[in-house]
Amino acid sequence: MTTPRPRIAIAGIAIESSTFTPYRSSAADFEVRCGTAEILERYPFFAPVADGGTETGQVLREAAEYVGVLHARALPGGQLVGADYAVWKEEILSGLRAALAEAPLDGFFFDIHGAMSVEGLDDAEGDLIAAIRGVIGPDVLVGTAMDLHGNVSEVLFEHCDLLTCYRHAPHIDAWETRERGLRDLVEAASRGGARPHKALVHVPILLPGEKTSTRIEPAKSLYARIPGLTAREGVTDVSIWIGFAWADQPRCKAAVLAFGEDADAVDAAALELATAVWQARHDFEFVAPTGTFEECLDRAVASTARPFWISDSGDNPGAGGADDTTYCLSRLLAREEIRAGEVSALMVSLVDPGSAGLATELGVGGRGDFTVGGRIDARDPGPVALRAEVTALDDAPGTGRAAALRVLDGDTPTGLTVVVTARRSQWASHEMFARLGMSMTGFDIVTVKMGYLEPDQYESAADWLLALTPGGVDQDLVRLGHARIDRPMIPFDAEIPAPAPDRILRGGGA
């Protein structure tokens, strides 16, 4: 114990951003925290136990002196505007210089998602951590706790000493993972800062999240192997990164990483788990039955299951989609049973501040001619003209102004209602539907811009299909047009080499 109470700085930028959507994320999309008090408040485990904190979180809070610098996080989106990234990068570096001017640092916690795309950069997190290393120097221990959909580039691996990620998708263990990552960093710094051995094995496979839920095989069994590996002597942590499929960057691929005190045990754990991932490389399947939107709509119209839900997965804003493609809307409009009002259908939602504004001017009960969607992502067919009656209006922090529009055929109401919003949003809760006087079960067919359904949706749906629609987060990866990823790579190539000892990247131990 050379440093009984280590001094740990915290900073990071956390976003998952697609390079295949025309949408650009900017500072306005982020929640930014500056300074120690604001940043420590981000971690629920640090809160008093009565307020939802953990006992272990209280111990961890006392175990170190924390210096919060800057943390920015956003919902998934498009590439971050380069100028906004540059401003935050400089604020983080100058904040670290100021912290070092006061007293030395023992550790740095890099709080990131791991799939941030920034205009002009191939490895944004690698760029940021390399610059941070330039300020804090080679001796400060660096730990990170990431989303399993992040990427581990060689640069990120080189500059971080302790790397871990979530073990569940959906991410029920997000805070548990950050607590574990921070605790491992504080403990290593408390022991005097000796670096653990680390081993990284990349597995060249790209998988959409909708194929890698840890509720189903093969991901379930792969992640279930981790506790057995970390129980081994000399192994502290072992992780699997699925990686991020919707960026055209050389770093995008699955990764298995282990760290701990025993170099041989760490190597063996990483190679063993990477081999298991490789053995499962052809076994990943979608969490739900899939089809084109036309196939899904045919089945929904013919079905007796009501409501029948369809996920417009290629434009899911929760993964980084623009939230305004009109592929599904145009097909719903063209469907005769819906146009005639024999089948009721809801399309929820499209971000379209202009249409939400026009609906506000018209007021509830007002009728007008709208041009909906297709302004951010104009692919097939782009903005759609329709005549509609405003049936409900609302304002909520998540959606901004929201309007429900009942589509008209001449002056006759059709069976189709479409919701437009001022902000990108995901309609995942009963409460959001109720605010517009609607219910998740109040339509024969509900088309939603989502991947896998969230709990309220899943419970409401009598049946559900995942439509493989075009968009910035198209689940059909092969047609997206990746050009800069490593090859061979599954699913773009039929086969990839097996992990082998000469493919292990090593570090630490000094």
Ligand SMILES: [Zn+2]
């Ligand atoms: Zn994720």
